[in-house]
Amino acid sequence: ETLGDIIEFICKSIIIESAEVCKGVVELNRDILGYIIDNKPDLTSERVCSILLQNFNCKDSNRTDWTIKIPPRLRNNAPQVQDPKPGKSYKILQLTDMHYDPDYKIGSNAVCVEPLCCQVHSPGLRSEDKAGYWGDYRGCDLPWHSVVDVLDHVVDQHGDVDLIYFTGDIINHKVWKTNIKENTEAISKVFKQLKETFGNLKIYPILGNHEPHPVNMFSSKFVDNNHSLSTRWIFELVAEEWSRWLPKETKQTILKGGYYTVLHRPGFRIIALNSNVCYTMNFWLFHDDEDPFGQLQWLADTLAKAEKLGERVHILSHVATGDATCLHNWAEEYTKIIYRFSHIISAQFNGHTHNDDTVILFTQDKKPEPVNIAFNGG
Numbered sequence: 001e002t003l004g005d006i007i008e009f010i011c012k013s014i015i016i017e018s019a020e021v022c023k024g025v026v027e028l029n030r031d032i033l034g035y036i037i038d039n040k041p042d043l044t045s046e047r048v049c050s051i052l053l054q055n056f057n058c059k060d061s062n063r064t065d066w067t068i069k070i071p072p073r074l075r076n077n078a079p080q081v082q083d084p085k086p087g088k089s090y091k092i093l094q095l096t097d098m099h100y101d102p103d104y105k106i107g108s109n110a111v112c113v114e115p116l117c118c119q120v121h122s123p124g125l126r127s128e129d130k131a132g133y134w135g136d137y138r139g140c141d142l143p144w145h146s147v148v149d150v151l152d153h154v155v156d157q158h159g160d161v162d163l164i165y166f167t168g169d170i171i172n173h174k175v176w177k178t179n180i181k182e183n184t185e186a187i188s189k190v191f192k193q194l195k196e197t198f199g200n201l202k203i204y205p206i207l208g209n210h211e212p213h214p215v216n217m218f219s220s221k222f223v224d225n226n227h228s229l230s231t232r233w234i235f236e237l238v239a240e241e242w243s244r245w246l247p248k249e250t251k252q253t254i255l256k257g258g259y260y261t262v263l264h265r266p267g268f269r270i271i272a273l274n275s276n277v278c279y280t281m282n283f284w285l286f287h288d289d290e291d292p293f294g295q296l297q298w299l300a301d302t303l304a305k306a307e308k309l310g311e312r313v314h315i316l317s318h319v320a321t322g323d324a325t326c327l328h329n330w331a332e333e334y335t336k337i338i339y340r341f342s343h344i345i346s347a348q349f350n351g352h353t354h355n356d357d358t359v360i361l362f363t364q365d366k367k368p369e370p371v372n373i374a375f376n377g378g
Contacts, residue, residue, distance in 0.1 A: 017176075018113045024176025028214040029283065035229055036287045039222075043286060051285050055324050066290045068297050068333045070340050071304040091160055094377035096167040096318075096351035097208065098150070100186055101141035103174070110136040116173040141172040147190070151197040163264065164201060166194070167351035167377065168208025168276075168318035175215040183213050184237055191241040203245045207238060207258045208318045208351060209276040216281040218258075218274070220288040234258070257293025261302050268314075269306050271299065275317035278330035289327055296333050303341040312346045320350035321359050321374040335361070338372055348374035 011022035037043060050060035101116070109122040110131040118131035118140035134146045154161070170190045171183055194203055209216045212231045225232040232255075239254040250260035258274035276282065277292035284292075291297055306313050319326050321338075338345060338361060350357075357376035362368035 017115070021114055021176045025214075028176065028178065029217070032214070032217060032219075032229055032283055035223075036283065040287050048286055051280055051289065051327065054280060054328055065329050065332075068291065068300055068337065070300050070337060073340070074307060090162045091158070093154060093158060093161045093164045094167060094349055094375070095164060096377040097169040097354055098147055098190070099141040099172050099210070100147050100170055100190060101143060101172040101174075102182070102186060103172075104131070104135070104141065104143035106131055106133055106143070110138040110140055112139055115139070115175055116141060119174075144189075148193065148197075151193065155197060161201065164194075164198065164203040165314075165316055165349050166203055166205035167316055167349055168206050169210045169351060170208065171210040171215070173210070175210075178213045178215060180213045180233060183211065183234075187211060187237060188241060191244070195244050202264065204262065204264075204270050204272055204316060205238070205242055205245070206272045206316050206318055207234070207274050207276060209279050209281070211238075212276075216276070216279055217284060218277050218282055218292065220284045221257075221293055222288055223284075253298065257295050259293070259295050259298070263311070267311055269311045271302060271313055271315045273299065273315065273317040275319040275326065275334075278326040278334075279319050280325050280327055285327060289329065291330075291333070296330070296337065299334075300337050300340075303337065303344065307341060307344050311344065313341070313344050314346060315348045316350075317348065318351045320353050320357065320376055321348055321361070323350075323352065339363075342371040345372055348372065350374055350376045351378075352376075354378055 011017060011026070017025070044060070044062070046058075046060040047063065049058035050063060052058075101118070103120055104118050105120045105122075107130045108118050108120065109125065109129055110117050111129045112119075112122055116139060118136055131140055134149070135142050170187050171178065172186075191205070212218055212234050217231060218234075219227075219229055219231045223230050235255050235258050238258065239251050242254065243251070246254075246260065246262060250262060253260050257277070259272055261269060261271045263269050274293070274295065277285075277295065303313065322331070326334075338348075342361070348359075350359075353376055355376060356378045357374075359374040359376070360370050361372040361374070362370055
């Protein structure tokens with residue numbers, strides 16, 4: 001109780017958010033922080049600072065970086081990765097960060113002090129501050145009719161799409177008032193609509209940092225699956241929702257940590273990651289940050305198998321390649337893996353930033369050469 005009160009006081013005092021938001025976020029995360037403190041006796045302020053404020057040169061003198069075992073390069077007699085035949089191409093649609101808001105209210109206040117405006121309880125006082133019909137570029141998320149309209153527009157204008165990458169973040173920005181029931185309803189509603197709109201078209205989805213409750217929190221692998229703080233529920237939910245498009249063999253890793261791989265066609269593999277586990281706003285990293293859910297080791301091993309089979313690979317991940325809010329240790333090991341297998345990774349696809357980005361990865365030589373590319377759909 002005392003810790004929560006202190007955090008809430010600091011939040012209000014330095015005006016990180018409004019009093020209502022500070023109180024709500026603290027209440028949602030109080031039990032998680034309590035569990036971590038009780039079950040991590042060697043937790044120090046240095047460790048918390050080195051994760052939460054890693055970009056402010058905050059260091060943990062007792063920390064030892066962990067590493068991933070990356071398989072060595074194959075010898076010359078390994079199968080060659082085939083270049084695509086001239087003229088043969090895929091048209092890929094990327095959908096990301098739609099942030100559907102069930103409580104969006106047309107004409108409500110689009111200019112507020114909370115992380116999310118345009119709500120039923122906030123009437124627009126001035127005409128210029130009122131939320132529009134389709135949405136609002138200010139502090140608002142999307143109403144349902146806009147979500148449906150966007151999907152219908154894709155069908156009308158891009159009916160020749162071959163496959164869809166859905167790179168996460170369905171849930172809105174009301175981060176101080178989330179609950180499992182409403183998150184589940186929104187996630188199920190969106191995936192049902194995707195199926196209804198696109199029919200038999202293959203969709204490859206991943207999780208965003210807003211999907212769990214509380215936001216950003218993917219529990220440590222040491223938390224029992226039946227514990228009330230476990231995020232096993234989100235993995236069980238999407239394992240069922242994604243079964244519309246994914247084969248049964250993907251369920252094992254989805255239930256383990258929200259990631260999977262699929263061979264879309266011979267020679268073309270898709271690897272879908274849950275990179276949200278590296279997000280430094282995931283407080284469970286204070287408890288355990290060493291390759292959460294064994295995902296990076298699995299990635300390296302999966303790419304090694306793809307290399308032996310001569311496959312090309314696309315990688316999907318929500319938290320963007322090179323994002324400053326990804327735990328440095330995780331990002332460094334991920335980058336090593338990308339360098340090692342860059343010759344078979346045709347592209348990466350990210351979300352999270354709400355920007356239309358293209359990130360190019362270069363070698364670290366005296367004369368840097370581009371070795372890989374990541375697209376961000378915004």
